[in-house]
Amino acid sequence: MxxxxxxxxxxxxxxxxxxxxxxxxxxxxxxxxxxxxxxxxxxxxxxxxxxxxxxxxxxxxxxxxxxxxxxxxxxxxxxxxxxxxxxxxxxxxxxxxxxxxxxxxxxxxxxxxxxxxxxxxxxxxxxxxxxxxxxxxxxGYGVGTFHVSAEIDTSRVRLSVPPGTDDVRLRYAVPADVLDVCEAVYARKVSGRPGMLARLPGWERLGLLDAESERKGASPLQCVLAERIGGSEATSVEGGGGRREGGEVVGYARFHVKPEWDANGPKGSVHLRDAQALDPAAQAALWRFLFDIDLTSTVKAYGRPMDEAWQYQVSDIRRCALRVRDSLHVRLVEVGAALEARTYQAPVDVVFEVEDAFCPWNSGRWRLSGDAKGASCERTTDAADLSLSVRELGAAYLGGVSLGALGDAGRVRELRRGALAEASAGFASTVAPWLPHGF
Known part of the structure; x- marks a missing residue:
């Protein structure tokens, strides 16, 4: 963490x-x-x-x-x-x-x-x-990503799943035994969402930490794999009753179950640690499973993507107790190189007047020209279109915070009419940025 x-x-x-x-x-x-x-x-x-x-x-x-x-x-x-x-x-x-x-x-x-x-x-x-x-x-750090946490009342909330969900098979597996296939799923997800981290050797162990003192009455870490039978990447996994052949692994969920009872009966909770899936059907199958675990009436999920699909599949969002929190803070160390490293959803050609008192090599005017194919960002003496600090550039960098919203907050000053809307459209991301785990 x-x-x-x-x-x-x-x-x-x-x-x-x-x-x-x-x-x-x-x-x-x-x-x-x-x-x-x-x-x-x-x-x-x-x-x-x-x-x-x-x-x-x-x-x-x-x-x-x-x-x-x-x-x-x-x-x-x-x-x-x-x-x-x-x-x-x-x-x-x-x-x-x-x-x-x-x-x-x-x-x-x-x-x-x-x-x-x-x-x-x-x-x-x-x-x-x-x-x-x-x-x-x-x-110079700006809040660049947010995440959502939820406590879902699964006794009252139902999930509407997409076609193909019933074609996904789920099975329990020992978390350590299927670490490689889970990491393969994660690796395939990394390039599709801004803010995700490519895991270097050793970091895969973070998802298996399971000290008893940290469980607070919950079970040891459990894992369920989502498989598509007849997939092109059949896997063979050790675990449970021995070696068994499975279909293509298309997702997984790691979680704890905390049993609780009162005079009315069971009221246990599912504590989601991590879930990744390669397609909507696999994702829905995993979430439906979490909703339906016997003797539980709550799913507690922490640090999930702001646009994760289950939020649009539940029957009653109010009973999900959503809470939004800041996550990744972003600092552009080299403004030109950073802005050139990403692409832009809509064409953008704008001159920024950047203020950076802590890293003064970034201060001054930068012309950013880019689109969905690539970008260039170089120093210029041309008149500025937008004025802002490096903190606002960091906030907007991954596409989860709107430059337009920062302008409304007085954090970005428009010097050329229309420049703020143009830059906001370019910087936006169709997928909400998300940090999958702490460090």
């Missing part, structure tokens, strides 16, 4: 030493982070996973003598952008400042060093999730 807990106001005295994390320092560094989040230890399997995934040469520590008082890391990600390209992005994580060292400029110095490093690495983007969203706007 995402890690950040930091706040400071720069001063000129008492600033700790900032340097790249050294071999053998990870435990001290991570303990500093945990303490900043309240000091409750994480389960051993989760701690071990973060240890294995941490990239020491992309991790920073602030040290006051021998004491670690600040942490910040970055993962080497590839992020899907509109048009389907997979773009290098720094996944900013593990950010904290010790409570004893607030207001000494520690956070600002780490953010400064980190963005300078990301630029040196040649990556056009930095992304993060925030425990406190107000922290990162001053460093």
């Amino acid at each position: 995402a890690k950040d807990s930091a706040s400071d106001h720069a001063s000129d005295t008492g600033r700790p030493e900032l340097r790249v994390l050294r071999q053998g320092e990870w435990d001290t560094w991570f303990d500093t982070l945990i303490r900043a989040f309240g000091g409750v230890p994480e389960p051993s399997e989760e701690r071990e996973l973060w240890d294995s995934l941490t990239e020491l040469d992309r991790s920073l520590g602030a040290w006051d003598g021998d004491t670690c008082v600040g942490t910040a890391g970055a993962f080497s990600f590839r992020l899907t952008v509109p048009g389907g390209a997979s773009v290098p992005a720094a996944g900013v994580t593990m950010v904290s400042v010790a409570a004893t060292h607030r207001r000494r400029g520690v956070l600002t110095s780490m953010m400064r060093r980190q963005l300078d490093d990301v630029r040196e690495w040649g990556w056009p983007l930095a992304v993060l999730t925030a425990s406190e969203p107000e922290i990162y706007g001053r460093f």
Whole structure:
């Protein structure tokens, strides 16, 4: 999950030493982070996973003598952008400042060093999730994606499914035994939705974390596969009663079941951890299964895409208790390279006047010309059509936040009539951007 807990106001005295994390320092560094989040230890399997995934040469520590008082890391990600390209992005994580060292400029110095490093690495983007969203706007991050969570009353809500749903077969499988086929489904989904992350080796383990202390009375992690019999990619999977042949795996769901009873009978709940499907019928089959699990009357789903199909298939959306929350915060480290990396839904030819006090190499005028086939973005001396900060460009970058809405909020200023509508249409995405998991 995402890690950040930091706040400071720069001063000129008492600033700790900032340097790249050294071999053998990870435990001290991570303990500093945990303490900043309240000091409750994480389960051993989760701690071990973060240890294995941490990239020491992309991790920073602030040290006051021998004491670690600040942490910040970055993962080497590839992020899907509109048009389907997979773009290098720094996944900013593990950010904290010790409570004893607030207001000494520690956070600002780490953010400064980190963005300078990301630029040196040649990556056009930095992304993060925030425990406190107000922290990162001053460093140029804008909220670029949202997600929806739901608590669905399945005793009252029914699902209307599309044709072909009954042709999909579902079967239970041991989560670890079918990890490869689930990851293959995920990999096929990545290029189709902005905001998704191509999973590097090791990251597949995140979906299997299942510490008993984290279940809060729910079952161990369960998995159901969706298969299409006679598919072109038949699979053979170990699990349950032994080796068995199946059809093409077209989706999966990982979940926990929490049994509960009262005087009226069962009122258990299904806690969805992850679900992916390659087509509408497979997706509907999985959600119908979750709705129909015996002895349950609620499905709790967290961090789902804003446009996921089940929202348009339920009989009563009010009984789904939807809640929207910010997810991925996006920072354009190199404006020109970032805007060239994506495509644009409608033709756009616009000059931006960009303000970026924290990364001044981005400030100035940029002409963006692009369409669904590609784009160019270069410096120009032409008159500006729109004026905005790099924070607004980050918010709009993945297509989930409208430049027009930002204009209505006073965050984008139109200098040429019609330019805002043109840019808004170009930046839009037909698929809502979505971050599938934290980091």
